Amino acid sequence: MGASTILEMKNIEKEYFGNKVLKGVNLTVKAGEIHALLGENGAGKSTLMNILFGMPVIHSTGGFNGEVVFDGQPVELKSPKEAMEIGIGMVHQEFMLIPGFTVTENIKLNREITKHNVFSRIFGSSLMSLDMEQMNKDARKALDTLGIGIDEWMKIAGLPVGYMQFVEIAREIDKSNVKLLVFDEPTAVLTESEADTLLEAMKKIAAAGIAILFITHRLDEVMSVANQITILRDGELVASLKKEETNVMQLAELMVGRKVEKVKKEKEVDRERKEEIIMKIRNLEVMMPGEEVKGIDLDIKNGEIIGIGGLAGQGKIGIANGIMGLYPSTGEVELAGKKIELNNPKASLNNGLAFVSEDRRGVGLLLDTSIELNIAITAMQNKKKFLKRFLCFDQMDGRKIREHAVKMIEDLDIRCRGPQQITRRLSGGNQQKVCIARALTMEPNVLFVSEPTRGIDIGAKKLVLDLLVKLNREFGMTIVMTSSELGELRSICDRIAVVTEGKIECILDPDASDADFGLAMAGGYKKVHSKEAV
Template sequence: MSEEYVIQMKNIKKDYFGNQVLKGINLSTKKGEIHALLGENGAGKSTLMNILFGMPVIHSTGGFEGEIHIDGKKVDIKSPNEAMNLGIGMVHQEFMLIPGFNITENIKLNRETTKHNMLSKIMGSSLKSLDFDSMNKDARKDLDKLGIDIDEKSKVSGLPVGYMQFIEIAREIDKSNIKLLVFDEPTAVLTESEADNLLKAMKIISDSGIAILFITHRLDEVMEAADNITILRDGEFVAALDKKDTDVMQLAELMVGRKIESLNTNEEINNENEEIMMSIKDLKVSMPGEYVKGVNLDIKKGEILGIGGLAGQGKIGITNGIMGLYPSEGEVLLKGKKLKLNSPKDPLNNKIAFVSEDRRGIGLLLDTSIETNIVLTSMQIKGQFIKNYGLFTQRNKKEIRDHALKMINDLDIRCTGPTQITRRLSGGNQQKVCIARALTLNPDVLFVSEPTRGIDIGAKKLVLDLLVKLNKELGMTIIVTSSELGELRSVCNRIAIVAEGKIEGILKPQDSDVDFGLMMAGEYKKIHAKEEI
């Protein structure tokens, strides 16, 4: 039976430094099949594909357990080049095209056709010329297969995004040995009509006998294009389904469903007259990879509001835009007062603090002490922890030390003391230093982005417990942006889900897994709009 399958991944396990991210995954795809691979952020899809492609990150971190079979034969894929030689290709979400080359040159790159000329006949084959006529014919044939009417000699630079995606596909199907194509979120950057054309092209490719692994979060596309579906959750295999035996609602529930343990016992904030702390109106943010396309959101005083959604949908961009880190437009009101956009200082001056998702890149000065990291922003913005001597100023070392010791004690930062270099702390304790710096500003509103990214499970709970404590004891309004839906449901009063740069909807933590799944996939409004008709 295994000979039917182009690819079989059997009992695949992978851990990164003791953290098991794949826990015995099985995935099988037949010739000419479109097989959808579904799962939230962190479900294990990318790691599984890295294993299939022999990516260096897998082999430099101890390899993996399990077996891969191509056409029924066990293989050991040690590099992307070996994967390509075995007939595995990938159409990336981020385009891998050379703008200065034309379409043919991009399609035939590293597989150019050559022909003899006068010199090569005398001096040898290394001096052969490129056979552009032959390559243009091949490229034309590939584009025609996909139904794309564009001159193969056109430069890639300046072409619409939809065409670039099809050129990526044409390059892969031009390979004579291609057996399996992986489409990684191929419609994420396409318009609706372009996405429809892409799904038609996928069916043409599969009809030619090429197997397709289709990674997407758009469940309507899965139901339209896929033959079979595999769902992963938290590194575990959840289900393998035939499309005819399921629907969008079941897929949404299987992707998201998990037991939620609530850390926040606050009563739900649901009073319509509750004071609005912050009002966001038609916010647009130009953050590469996280574009915000018109967000409207009211944040209530004293709540923990979650902002969730899949990667690249814009959730990270909201906070970064409000804090002035990326070009923004729209309107943000704090207690009715308009904030100045595109000004990093204005939010800080208005008692808004921010803990960045990139704590090691921009959140911390890793090679300076804990105490310096804690007080630095307050020194710069508020002039605190400084002694003035006429024209001269000096750091108030005693005040800095006393404050740092208090923060270390209050937040339980595990360290040798306030002078310890921040780089030498664990991830969880580095995150607590970031929070300590934000709290030193004595904010009314605290934005925390990806608070548990890159820290172990024990430290995650400590950080989340801390956010709940700050909310309860200080009445602080906290906005938590996270890719981990489970942690949002454990600490938040309400959760706003972002899809395609806009708010898809707002849910309570205890709302159904189906609703969360549909919103994450950007399907909730479509389905409810149909129900109203």
Template sequence: MDDKSEPLQIIKKAICTALVINMRKEERAMEGQPVLWFQQIKKKFGENVVLDGVDFKVMPGEIVSLVGENGAGKSTLMNILFGMSVIRQTGGYEGTIYMDGNPLNITNPNDAIHQGIGMVHQEFMLIPGFTVEQNIKLNREPLKKNIFSRVFGHSFETIDWDAENRDAKKALKRIGIDVNPGERIEQLPVGLKQFVEISREIDKENLKVLIFDEPTAVLTETEAEKLLKCIKSFSESGIAVIFISHRLDEVMRISDKVVVLRDGILVENAAVTSLTKEKIAELMVGRKLTERTEEYPDRNIKEEDIILEFRNVSVDMPGEDLRGFSLKVRRGEIIGIGGLAGHGKMAVSNAVSGMYPSTGEVLYNGKPLDVSKTGEALRHEIAFVSEDRKGVGLLLDQSILTNIIFNNLSLKGEFLKSYGFFTQIDNKAAKKTAEQMIEDLAIRCTSAEQLAGSLSGGNQQKVCMARALIAEPKLLFVSEPTRGIDIGAKRLILDYLLKINYEKGITVVMLSSELNELREVCDRIAIVAGGRLRGILGPKESNVKYALMMSGDESVRGGEDSYEKD
């Protein structure tokens, strides 16, 4: 546009706006009023852009599936819709959500409920000691007036048990569940709890939109089937449904429309009829490799030189169960373990570290490793950078120095001066090493004495790396190395992994939910889905193959044969 002709520009703009408004009106006339319209939603967590101009509509009675990888922005979007305090505390969001054409102003979950938005959570929001009917009518109990309530107010109205029972029965009947409303929640099997949650939402009279967050994850096949039928019936009665799921089969079966998010960007918004499972998978994963800052020449990795071998390992880790896992890690390589959150990949490092009990065999340099105790692996030149930085990764209220030298001090007795029967910490040596690591990894801090808890996420991660590295490991496990840290630090950490792998010959096992960073760094990537190893892929395999393997699709196979070929 020409800079000089300002008036002209204004006129042009005005015409454009008018046209747009007109178009929107036409659209509305054509499709009817959308019940929910996310208009250009943007959200940043610090420097991290997690939603970038997401824009889609949900029509009454429509089933919209929201799909994307972990961290694509689905849960952030739902948190915005429900006015969760996390959003406000991190600086709010941009854009507007319209409901029935009016901008929504939601400041807490209660507002959302009043507006007719309901949610069925993945983890149950039910009171275990209450009965089914009490849960269904929680805080919406039918009440009866009495003398005291006239004097002391609404709180003293008694609960109308009969009406409560009636309502609960009605709601349960509507979704076709045969359960006694007087039963206590804690006595119900897991599968039924999900349906109680749905009944509770359905019972809300003004319900317009119902959100399902991975509802089938805990259900058996028959239960899932029933649930899908249920969802269909809601949409027929005019309730809009937002369905969040990783199971693409289900998505294909029940949705009217599919919205695909990738790294906070809406990459597809189309009717399900115009899509295939493979297409969705492809869209979810995408391909957006950034450049490595330095290329390293080929290393000499021998297929038969195995540093660590898993033989039929099963791990009992709540929420991340792993069954019958077998894998050979070659000396000197960087191997990735990928998969969706909650599908068992995290159990791989936790089995070796001994944090969770496991069966099967783990061989290190061909000899069995005792993984029943924690600390055993650490003594065998294996180091870990944990995924749970704040939980198991760091001593938050201790100094960077203590955090860096702790394992060496505790396990190997380094950085200690011995005085006969007692020992004292050698602050001088510890400080020297810590400061060296701070410099090497460019940890931003005031001094080595600064508390680890006061560092930013990226710098905390670097402290964890530093601790792992001063142990001079031969094998390094890194779990979710870039979770929750900004792009600059991400790059630095990934580059550093490549560097130590090449320069020091450290074998790296990298566990991550972010497929792209795995494909960028790793030589091979093992995919874990549904608690099992699904196959091993090279970093250059197609997106479709990756996506389908991660969603546990049986049609795609890698496994032992592709492992041999690699």
């Protein structure tokens, strides 16, 4: 083993109750290297990282076979604490932040800096005070390394999910002994500009000699920053390649074992394009931290898929959240001629709107509840569906809930063990389908879908996008899709509204030029085209 190698995982095997999920996997990572680990959901990436990080789930299910060598020494890690002590850090998909604490307090949690005060000098070090000045300086340094401008004194509660991800990462790079950092889908909750900022920060971290294991589904990011790429499929090592030896399409094919095709929006020659306006939005302002909307006007046509795009923090996420009453809003919204009361989620739901949130795990799902209850609960609470009267009381109608859930599971092709399975145990793509199933159960006139493919693998992305196209083309549902993935918007939308600085810069046809989309994202479309008109 070369002197520069920081991690070797040799012939790793793991079984869960007779099901072999890792089949002799080898992984080698060098100091200062960005090593991408790719694979669809269920390929074995998370299990491999759980072994590396000494997670209890590995040891409580019989351990594993194989050898882990870290910094030249064989190790048998029994807990995350042991992993952190030898210099392994991990940024998880699920946030491990305390909402009531500040950014600094979360970054320095369990590594607080203390200083003497009058009482500690007399009665002992147990009465020492927190050195908030130094802790804030350290937090600021970590945040600046990531290129993120949030204030270190802000509370975590209320921050956009993208900023929460940066705080998670800042906490890891603040540690002084880190030799290897595992980034598990770090850009899944970030928009394009935020992701670019993070990728630049990763390069700086690697240049300082820290190795990075980069788990992601965004293959363009892999080609942008990775030095080495390892691909898993069905628990087996498929390939280990240098970036220069491959390309995006080959990586996609290696991951899924088949050629990946783009989602195509079928052109309906015999279908007259509907021009009826189903929703009017006028002077909408939304006070969503980090995604403020500053007065937009937008007409949504009946039966269309309209996309809402834009860079991070420009306000695109705030539009659906404001209309659905999740953040304070002003302005006017009309649906089919009827005014929708703002700042009232129940009114939005009861008047024919439904919402699939960008925060799937935080807002969209009851993770420790069954699939069937997740699908039914909103309609049960707001439309009194799936209830039966017993004496003077309403009770859940378990039979109707089960029948409806089984139908949704079949119609949406939700891969699960059955309607009673706990939602937390589904893959990201199938969790997203449960969110969509719950929204469809409300029988909406307009479906708002925010970041529908965030954090799911390349194969599941196509399935979710195909589902949205099916809902629109076959059932005539009007869909408003907010996404940071411009390519996805262009693949299925009829029109795309680009938001900059809280306002709509322009509305483009999906076939518009890359230059026009670039100008719109940068806020220069109106300026350039107004000059051309003159």
